[in-house]
Amino acid sequence: MTPEGQERSDPGIDTAGPKLELTDDQWREKLNPAEFQVLRRAGTERPFTGEYTDTKTAGVYACRACGSELFRSTEKFESHCGWPSFYDPANSDAVILRRDDSLGMTRVEVICANCHSHLGHVFEGEGYPTPTDQRFCINSISLRLVPAGS
Numbered sequence: 001m002t003p004e005g006q007e008r009s010d011p012g013i014d015t016a017g018p019k020l021e022l023t024d025d026q027w028r029e030k031l032n033p034a035e036f037q038v039l040r041r042a043g044t045e046r047p048f049t050g051e052y053t054d055t056k057t058a059g060v061y062a063c064r065a066c067g068s069e070l071f072r073s074t075e076k077f078e079s080h081c082g083w084p085s086f087y088d089p090a091n092s093d094a095v096i097l098r099r100d101d102s103l104g105m106t107r108v109e110v111i112c113a114n115c116h117s118h119l120g121h122v123f124e125g126e127g128y129p130t131p132t133d134q135r136f137c138i139n140s141i142s143l144r145l146v147p148a149g150s
Helices: 024-030 033-041
Strands: 059-063 069-072 095-100 107-112 118-124 134-138 143-147
Touching: 024 033, 033 118, 069 134, 095 118
Parallel strands: none
Antiparallel strands: 059 069, 059 143, 095 107, 107 118, 118 134
């Protein structure tokens, strides 16, 4: 889906199911309890507590659950919202956007296209001076930064 709630018509994304499928027990073996809660149960880490909120290190942000490249530091910006913010994924096939009606509001959830782990939400029209006018508000705990040159 696009943030406007329309289906994304990208044939490169298989929305039928994740490419990497593990049972809850297998995910629990791979992730610590806090990671499992956010990535597999769509939880949210507390604002201003994540390890990448203020990070300016150049590199690639990968999915902490499966290692797929999701975002690049060149698209990260300071939104002062308490979570790392990006204005565009590294590749349009890297994430899936889907409607989220939880908590009594309608938002657009961002999930990893490879393993369908919860990453955060995307918002648009907030007036940030970015090329896309979008803010991908992503939980630090959903990411792993791979510094450039490593």
